[in-house]
Amino acid sequence: MVGVAERDVGGACVPDIKTAQFKRLARIAVADAALQRSHEKLEHFRTGREAMVAEIGPAQWAAMQDQARAIKWHTLEHLDTYLDQLATNVEKAGGHVFFAKDAKEANEYIVALARARGVKTVVKGKSMVAEEMGIAEELEKIGIKRTETDLGEYIVQLAHEPPYHIIAPAVHKSKEQVLELFAREGLDTAGVTDIPGIAGVARKVLREAFLKADMGMTGANFGVAETGTIAIVTNEGNGRMCSTLPRIHVATMGMERVIPRFQDLDVFLKLLTRSATGQRITSYVSMFNGPRRSDEEDGPEEFHLVILDNGRSRLLANPELREAMLCIRCGACLNACPVYNKVGGHSYGWVYPGPIGAVVTPVMVGITKAKDLPFASTLCGACREVCPLKINLPRMLLALRAESVQGQPQNRSGSLAEGAMIKGWYGVVRFGWGFSLAGKLGSLLQKPFVRGGRFRWLPPPLGAWLRSRDFPAIAAKPFRARWKGS
Amino acid sequence: MAAKSDFLRSVRQAIDKGFRPVPEAPSRPPSRPRPADAIKRADEVRRQLVSRRAEAIATLLKMAPLQAWNVVRVATRVEAADAVAAIAAKLGAKTTVRSDHAVFEDTPVDAALKERGVESHRLTALGRDTRKDLAARAELGVTGVDWMIAETATAVLVSRKGAPRIASLLPPVHVAVVEASQVVPALGDALALVHGQAAAEKWDGFYVNLVSGPSRTGDIEQTIVIGVHGPGQVHLVLIG
Numbered sequence: 001m002v003g004v005a006e007r008d009v010g011g012a013c014v015p016d017i018k019t020a021q022f023k024r025l026a027r028i029a030v031a032d033a034a035l036q037r038s039h040e041k042l043e044h045f046r047t048g049r050e051a052m053v054a055e056i057g058p059a060q061w062a063a064m065q066d067q068a069r070a071i072k073w074h075t076l077e078h079l080d081t082y083l084d085q086l087a088t089n090v091e092k093a094g095g096h097v098f099f100a101k102d103a104k105e106a107n108e109y110i111v112a113l114a115r116a117r118g119v120k121t122v123v124k125g126k127s128m129v130a131e132e133m134g135i136a137e138e139l140e141k142i143g144i145k146r147t148e149t150d151l152g153e154y155i156v157q158l159a160h161e162p163p164y165h166i167i168a169p170a171v172h173k174s175k176e177q178v179l180e181l182f183a184r185e186g187l188d189t190a191g192v193t194d195i196p197g198i199a200g201v202a203r204k205v206l207r208e209a210f211l212k213a214d215m216g217m218t219g220a221n222f223g224v225a226e227t228g229t230i231a232i233v234t235n236e237g238n239g240r241m242c243s244t245l246p247r248i249h250v251a252t253m254g255m256e257r258v259i260p261r262f263q264d265l266d267v268f269l270k271l272l273t274r275s276a277t278g279q280r281i282t283s284y285v286s287m288f289n290g291p292r293r294s295d296e297e298d299g300p301e302e303f304h305l306v307i308l309d310n311g312r313s314r315l316l317a318n319p320e321l322r323e324a325m326l327c328i329r330c331g332a333c334l335n336a337c338p339v340y341n342k343v344g345g346h347s348y349g350w351v352y353p354g355p356i357g358a359v360v361t362p363v364m365v366g367i368t369k370a371k372d373l374p375f376a377s378t379l380c381g382a383c384r385e386v387c388p389l390k391i392n393l394p395r396m397l398l399a400l401r402a403e404s405v406q407g408q409p410q411n412r413s414g415s416l417a418e419g420a421m422i423k424g425w426y427g428v429v430r431f432g433w434g435f436s437l438a439g440k441l442g443s444l445l446q447k448p449f450v451r452g453g454r455f456r457w458l459p460p461p462l463g464a465w466l467r468s469r470d471f472p473a474i475a476a477k478p479f480r481a482r483w484k485g486s
Numbered sequence: 487m488a489a490k491s492d493f494l495r496s497v498r499q500a501i502d503k504g505f506r507p508v509p510e511a512p513s514r515p516p517s518r519p520r521p522a523d524a525i526k527r528a529d530e531v532r533r534q535l536v537s538r539r540a541e542a543i544a545t546l547l548k549m550a551p552l553q554a555w556n557v558v559r560v561a562t563r564v565e566a567a568d569a570v571a572a573i574a575a576k577l578g579a580k581t582t583v584r585s586d587h588a589v590f591e592d593t594p595v596d597a598a599l600k601e602r603g604v605e606s607h608r609l610t611a612l613g614r615d616t617r618k619d620l621a622a623r624a625e626l627g628v629t630g631v632d633w634m635i636a637e638t639a640t641a642v643l644v645s646r647k648g649a650p651r652i653a654s655l656l657p658p659v660h661v662a663v664v665e666a667s668q669v670v671p672a673l674g675d676a677l678a679l680v681h682g683q684a685a686a687e688k689w690d691g692f693y694v695n696l697v698s699g700p701s702r703t704g705d706i707e708q709t710i711v712i713g714v715h716g717p718g719q720v721h722l723v724l725i726g
């Protein structure tokens with residue numbers, strides 16, 4: 001479980017973070033054979049995504065990406081206006097909106113609400129923003145029983161661990177481990193041996209929790225300014241439960257999740273579900289903008305939307321890093337990243353792992369606390385290839401590296417040569433040569449170090465961190481090249 | 487509210503501070519909600535539906551099995567009632583709950599179920615607590631839909647009087663009864679239609695669910711398991 005101690009970090013308050021321990025955590029993960037095996041399961045996401053892009057057709061996919069990028073860039077340029085519009089429309093529908101500048105403010109609001117309404121139990125859907133806030137622990141502090149209802153989240157709650165992956169929180173656990181965990185927690189696992197059986201055990205426990213909870217919490221994949229509509233995508237149906245059964249519904253949303261028009265949901269939903277899980281659409285997309293309508297027969301009596309900054313305005317204020325605000329948290333860059341596939345989700349030390357985590361975490365928690373994260377990448381470009389928003393993650397990682405190296409030249413191995421190399425790369429990517437060339441260069445540079453599909457050598461400092469193990473190599477042909485049939 | 491204006495002011499400062507022109511998204515003013523446009527757009531989509539319907543239905547019939555819907559096609563509402571009863575009987579269901587969607591008006595759905603020894607409860611006719619208890623206990627939930635999206639085999643369910651949220655959520659099996667006139671080609675069409683209706687009828691808020699198959703999870707070892715919290719089995723009865 002993410003610790004409860006909160007620290008003030010450059011104006012944002014975040015739960016206990018372990019980002020400074022990246023090297024240590026990465027080494028542990030690399031040496032853990034079971035974890036390494038679990039990473040192979042991510043192949044499902046990768047092949048699923050590729051099949052979905054192929055089904056839509058690369059040209060159409062590219063057009064959707066361009067459309068989504070244009071909408072998002074435009075939204076960011078008017079983010080204050082659209083957030084205002086969103087809030088106004090939620091209020092019009094009878095909901096309440098709270099703008100929280102950091103996790104602490106957001107938690108205080110929700111805790112006060114729960115107190116005032118006499119809430120005893122809370123059912124929670126998956127929300128990375130809620131993880132960021134550490135709301136679960138805050139609720140438990142005042143004696144409220146909190147139940148994670150996404151199966152993966154439920155598993156990591158029982159294991160007292162943070163999520164391993166932003167889409168698949170418990171991907172690192174084998175079914176045997178889950179069974180053992182359930183048994184240890186006193187769940188009735190008699191006669192259960194297979195995965196459907198395990199899911200059935202969870203279903204029973206969680207159904208009870210849904211039916212008696214006072215408050216339901218969900219995240220927000222998108223917030224539509226025009227109508228105040230919050231859209232969440234789920235497969236299990238826990239999002240529907242949380243927004244239907246309890247008398248109070250609280251949704252938490254990162255402020256970058258806003259999109260201008262209801263119609264924009266079309267392209268964003270299509271990009272999100274295909275990139276995240278390789279599905280045309282998730283089993284459910286639930287949309288709401290307030291409590292139940294006056295003529296409805298069920299649904300919550302109260303609806304609260306909590307919109308969180310928590311360091312996001314620092315990303316927005318940085319012209320080099322603003323592009324990270326286009327992110328729709330699909331997780332595709334995690335699945336594609338050779339480093340994530342080696343060090344796993346917990347090494348990054350905070351809520352957001354993988355390439356996107358390596359970019360946003362240093363800004364959100366402070367670069368001095370996460371100085372190694374921008375180096376947790378081979379700059380192979382695989383993340384950018386699969387990103388539905390075509391976010392140039394390698395460029396931003398380089399920008400952060402330059403900052404990290406400039407800040408503390410003595411602190412790492414091979415720092416002088418490395419610093420020069422990074423600045424050189426950064427120049428290439430930033431000025432004119434363009435990413436394609438740099439990417440090609442990268443795969444050429446990578447060639448001598450790859451043998452039998454595994455890295456034998458990694459550029460410092462990764463080599464030093466991950467010594468003694470080989471590393472999955474990047475696909476010879478980037479996806480972009482395969483589309484073009486080259 | 488101070489919190490809100492402070493928040494938005496600091497967002498504005500951040501926008502200005504980090505601004506750099508983006509060639510792929512030239513600056514333009516923010517859009518404003520225009521209900522009249524939403525209504526017009528929905529009318530436009532509705533006008534085109536007729537000519538696109540045959541193709542949409544063909545797409546739906548292709549996609550529905552891929553999304554794990556069990557599909558039955560019938561000619562009339564009366565036959566649909568029979569189809570619903572047949573599904574219930576086959577499941578060995580004792581109790582069903584249903585919504586009051588228009589598709590059940592003047593149909594013998596309750597009678598057809600009763601004939602096969604299945605209790606049928608209209609959720610709307612029940613008190614709030616009984617409604618929830620019964621829905622949680624029922625083996626089958628039967629609803630109409632607002633629209634059915636062909637490209638992803640997605641039922642669009644707008645929650646309203648006569649169409650409570652739990653009808654398609656709590657029972658382990660959901661039967662959606664769809665009329666051919668409700669089939670639309672794509673997600674964009676359905677969004678336009680719902681939005682247009684909300685604007686035209688001045689809804690104070692709206693809760694919509696897009697349902698594209700059974701509840702599922704891949705959270706343990708990426709192995710797909712059907713039926714976690716929502717219905718694990720879904721049926722589509724298509725009329726026409």
Ligand code: SF4
Nearest residue numbers: 327328330331333387
């Ligand atoms: S950066 Fe791109 S690929 Fe990574 S989570 Fe965000 S949207 Fe998905």
